[in-house]
Amino acid sequence: MAELMGKQTAKLQHPPQVESFAACVGKKEGEGPLGTLFDAVHRDDTLGQENWEKAESALFADAVTRCIDKAGLQPQQVRMLLGGDLLNQLAASSFAGRELGIPLLGLFGACSTMAESLLVGAMILEGGCADRVVCAASSHFCTAERQFRFPLELGTQRPPSAQWTVTGAGAVLLRSMAQDGAQTVLTHVTVGKPVDYGVTDANNMGAAMAPAACATITAHLRDTGRSPEDYDLIVTGDLGAVGSELLHQLLREEGISVAPERHLDCGLSIFSPQQDAHAGGSGCGCSASVLCAKLLPELAQGKLRRILFVATGALMSTTTGNEGESIPGIAHAAALERMMI
């Protein structure tokens, strides 16, 4: 049984192992600084599909399939698929789930979905309700722009605070503790609360999400008695340039100082400044693909020893936006660690 710590955190008694992982992205992401690290770069953003929604669904399925393949397993050996995306009614993951034939639990935490799926997956494994689960998330620039902002064909200008939705998917296969040796394990889960500072600008998601990131990091450190120095990296999902600066400011107000070299924002890592992505990458697929292409490999290689993965989401819809509602943010945190079992 897990140990409850403070108000929002659980320390797992049997931390699940990361058995395999995969990240698949689009052309622009492949041309970015992490380009050589992805399992697949789809030069054709349609993935040969007839519309963007099917393309994203294929991207989601590609990441899940490669992840299961890399563990030398078949889909039917995976007990559950936990995942989500940004599309209305989770179209990408629901339709991918139909093709994959794995029992499916649909999750929605906006861009925090990759962390949410890792948390829920780890908690399910802790109780022995599954032996292997795949946790996954995806986003696609073209489906997101169409759904949340403007038709691409309009060529609408974007303000500097806008972020660029990543075309990408990541999948992580978690299993109950089984294999000896050096393993990457998920040790703590911190479930976040929605936090709303009244931001109403869908072109400034970083500002909407930073307060939630601050709240969850603060809760995690308070609950566990840890300090930022206990982590090689505190990884945020997709705060981008504006949100990251705000996060450090908010953390300082809580008395928490995170050294810049100890913070990595996935949204600031996936594109180079030359790629014209304004304030950085965003979307469920941003933190999902950076986790699976860069962070989990660096944990496996021993370059990183312990990280706190804090994906952040903006819980808005176009309807609530049109109705004048502000954008609540949410962030969930998973502590990942390399250890000898």
Place this chain on the structure above:
Amino acid sequence: MAELMGKQTAKLQHPPQVESFAACVGKKEGEGPLGTLFDAVHRDDTLGQENWEKAESALFADAVTRCIDKAGLQPQQVRMLLGGDLLNQLAASSFAGRELGIPLLGLFGACSTMAESLLVGAMILEGGCADRVVCAASSHFCTAERQFRFPLELGTQRPPSAQWTVTGAGAVLLRSMAQDGAQTVLTHVTVGKPVDYGVTDANNMGAAMAPAACATITAHLRDTGRSPEDYDLIVTGDLGAVGSELLHQLLREEGISVAPERHLDCGLSIFSPQQDAHAGGSGCGCSASVLCAKLLPELAQGKLRRILFVATGALMSTTTGNEGESIPGIAHAAALERMMI
């Protein structure tokens, strides 16, 4: 640790207890056969809010708050809120979550969301990652019509196979086994797979969901070695008249015969034929409110001893519908039982 049974089911070693529950509905539901059983009937479907989305969010929050109240607790004594709704980006539950201040895990299984939340909540409790969770779901006729079908103002005619989205919300507080005496507990979880028989008609959701209900019921009975006679009731979410008939036909093809008196469809229970709801009720709030207004009270009173709660969802979006995609269904099952602890 739970015991894995077959491919899709887990038997919980420490079945969580249903500590309290609440159901809140709109005017039409209050005028139906279950009208006197709900905790609150909101005669004003707007709940005093300025738009339907805020109304649904208020309905969701009302059910959760009443549920926590009925257990004599405060929201901060609940470790997590697990829930969802049909709105794009889960607007109803996300915004309710913002008001309630409880750590939130957003779930989406279309109209199967109430079962999904019970399953995930029970699995989290099994591992000791929480001591108390609230599982909830909502839907609202006016938000659903606007989002999925036609503006209400058009007065569009509905075919006889169409179902009526329930304005309703249900919430269940689950706690780790703690209290002695007669208790309603959740003993088994069966996670469903998306199943698609090629139905493309958004006015015939029952037909889209019946194959998923059949698949999950079949999997549950096969995994557990139980027969339909082991349950006082097999409860489906919102198959309605068309889907229920189809379910019995599909089950017979699997060699499973469920006596009509042993099957209850929430969609066929919530409205009377005189209420002009065509093939019956639907929406996440349908199975959620019938569970919390009728089934859990009957378990508490000893009128029911053991039920299989199988909420069903149609994983469609308007975008995928417009793109010609068929509607995958999904169903998740929770076995609920009254027992002496």
